[in-house]
Amino acid sequence: MSFVNYFENNFSEILDQTIEHFQLTIVALFIATLVGSLIGIFIARHQKLANPILSVVNIIQTIPSLALLGFFIPILGIGAVPAIVALFLYALLPIVRNTYTGILQVDPAIKEAAIGLGMTKSQQLIQVELPLSGPVILAGIRTASVINVGIATICALIAAGGLGESIFGGISLNNVNMILSGAIPASLMALAFDGLLGIVQKVSQKKPAVPLIAVVSIFVLSIISVWPDTKTDKLVAGFNSEFIQREDGFVGLDKLYGLPLEIREMEIGLMYEALRIGEVDVIDGFSTDGRIKAFDLKLLKDDKGYFPPYFAAPLFRQETLDKYPQLENALTKLESIISNQKMAELNSEIDQSHKDPQLVAQEFLNSIGVKANFIEDDDNPDIIIGSKAFTENYLLAYIIGQLIEAETSLKVSLKLGFGGTKLLFDALNTGEIDCYPEYTGTGLLVILQPENEGIKEILHNRNEVYKYVKSEFQSRYGIKWLPEFGFNNTFALMMRREHAEKLEIESISQLSQTLNK
């Protein structure tokens, strides 16, 4: 399907996302302009405070956006509010800094003339300093707007909507058209903001920006007033974009069970916290996640056997295995060694006890009689191991790496935290990395995406799936599935235990009954 077709078919959704994106950006930008310019004026008047305040604003800018959003969940929950707060904070720096420098760069002779004419402080500010620093302040707002349009994409990961839904959905589904349908409107919006504010900036050099600011304020206030109310009586689900979009994710699940949930799109690592604090009621977690126990979550039984098996195993380039024949032998030590419960424990040690994943990996290997050590960075590694961006996959990568170094003389280097199956698999396929831990179900449904009907027959059979992906990967890509670790980290719907018990929900069928009452 061409991009144009995709765009036409999904136009109303893209339009909705664009509007959401614009709302997030403009509201945050407006508040940041108000607050930022006030802070800028304040520190221009109290210069002793300028450096400390600018440093704080600067530091905010260096916090990774996803980390900041995650930090907000316990305080502000999910959705538009924390997204706007985060965007506001990112927009502050350029506005504060430019207001400050803008006011300071006003010619001292002009300031002296203003004072000499008997202008009060506020008259000086409104009639002289602000109009003269207007273009510089506007340049700051312009920078902030472009930053905001960019960061607003990430807000899709905390259910704030926007064009990030298409972008992240597209990345997880490897759907280029979908990525473009988010990325192109986002770029155009950034350009439009930049261009529009550029014009305002030019005009304001001749005329004071006050009337324009007034117009913008009215505009923004009207937008805030039509801001959708997101309160709902329904049960709210927090799903990641991959799960929402995929045929074998929620789409199929809904067909099978019938689940009229109110869905919020969220980043996978942030869902558990959102569930714990009650921002959402159901999430699509992983059955071995360490937080299930720690947060006292209830796994809903997949009583109709919908979710395919996701048994983890190391995935290697055949080329690498041929080059270092000792590898395969060494890795047999990991065959069927980790149970579901063990994996959940190991994950919990990292997520809840905050132990170093390297240490957890080392202790685990020691417990099975391997004298493992921490992996040091090496400039000329023999093997490069990759991982996805969640705890279990990090840990598995460390375990594989430490085992290789303990059992062979090969040097290992790690490239951890790839943001999506497709990116990671492409890295493996092109030889950028030699190995990463993958799950059989993902290999089948995300990478191979077989379209023949026969696949449904084997979809719920653990051994058949393993056999199928092993032979297909070997023949198609020259990539080998080594023996499985032993645990099945499948998707699972989960709820807060007390909530599930109160509603008397044990299984997905019961959830469906509750929802359809």
Added chain:
Amino acid sequence: MIRFEGVKKAFDNHIVVNDLNFEIKKGESFCLLGKSGSGKTTTLKMINKLVEKDSGSILINDQSIDAIEENSLRRRIGYMIQDVGLFPHLTVEKNIGLPLKLGKKEKEEINSRVQELIDQIGLDQSYLSRFPSQLSGGQQQRVGIARAIANKPELLLMDEPFSALDPILRDQMQSDFLHIEELKGITKVIVTHDINEALRLADRICILHDGEILFIGTKEELLNSTNSIVNDFLGTDRLFMRFKNLTIEAITKNLYSETEAISDILELEATSSAITLLNTDIPFVRIKGNKEVFKKDDIILNALKDQI
């Protein structure tokens, strides 16, 4: 009009102005002359409270400025600085009208006053809609003057008003300044480091040095002062200063009747070492007011020099 009584000012323990006592008369043009660091600008700025004095009192029309709120004080006093400080985002009309607007004057009143002022400073009506960046340096200066006197202040403070201009333009501006009708009634306090400017613009001159008054008096008194510190201050320019203020008459002498007549006023060019008379072939000259007539040649002029 203005009286300084024991005024002192120090910045970080460094005394800038020490115990100033003097009076500026109503309507006069009063120059504060001094080198940089002499305290002349500080003295000026204490009058409109741009600089807060440490002790002593400054009285305007016998009222202490301490009793007047600073912004209302400043609105009563015209103020002009070296860089003019026109507001670049406002038109000439808005710039000139601003003090009136701050004084909450009616729109019509502001308009007619602005018209009046633009005429006085010799600019065309079409300049009203221009921005300062579209004016020449001299035009900006004139607009600056118009703005400073828009409120019809009794007092105008000028801090190195023409120092940033090139010599030819400065000369022109000084001349224009002397001819603006409205300025004639206003008491003017002018800060300058340029003795020529002081001699040209001032009725009385006050020389400041290290925060103290070296001399205070009219320009004639200054040029004739025998005070050694003043001499030092004037330095080698003194001869030039004094000649410049003399009028040399060319004399036609009738040798038979011993009568004489003034035939011309001569231009005189003097440096610190030599004096030359220009534009004449008449052989006799005389300093105006003197009896003695000299033959015009360098020797005689040297004698002239001794005379003064």
